[in-house]
Amino acid sequence: MSDKKPLRVLFCIAINQNFFDAPAAEAKAVWAAFGEMWRGIEALPGVRVLGNMDDDQAMVGASNGWPWTTYLLADVPDLERVHAACNLFRTTPVGDGTHRLWRYCRVEARTGRELIIQA
Template identity: 70%
Template sequence: MSEKQALRVLLCIGVNQNFMDGTAEEMKEVWAAFVSMMQGIARLPGVRVLGNMDDDRIMVGPSVAFPWTTYVLADVPDYDTVAAACNLLRITPVGDGTYKLWKYMRIEARIGRELQFPA
């Protein structure tokens, strides 16, 4: 019997207009919450972050769909862990915790498998 393969997941994260309308202090608090969320993704059991890409130098303004602001490529053990990664936006507090990160950002997961081909 073959070993269960990890899911290859592309997390697509977009910043929304609430972030763009925020004060400089609010933006700093959102950034701190974003870093916490990214660390949380990497700490989920069985997750191996392969890399990330930030697109905000050539994509300016809020992203409600493609192109997204930033991407994370990771191997994830199962669907529930993908859902847990996405859920971090709902539960990660910003600043004093009045709002959660999903007020300022959105996340979408694309789930597939590693494409393997001969070298």
């Protein structure tokens, strides 16, 4: 039997114009929901977050694709958990729950494997 290796996943996250158009109180609620989503990814069984990167100082305004606004790199045990992480964008409520997080940002999960260089 072979050991099943985790997937190496780069969650590429774009902040869209709805966030930048939001009044201050709404933007603050989005930020709180974003934190809830982020912690939700970290809490998924078997997920090990390796790191993250935020491009908000060198990139101003909405991200329509690459380059993305922020990235989260994680080892994830299976594709179902990758989908569960992405689904948090659809299900995490913002503020009073009128909107979900995906109104303000989007995610694309690049899924591969750890590159191991043989000596």
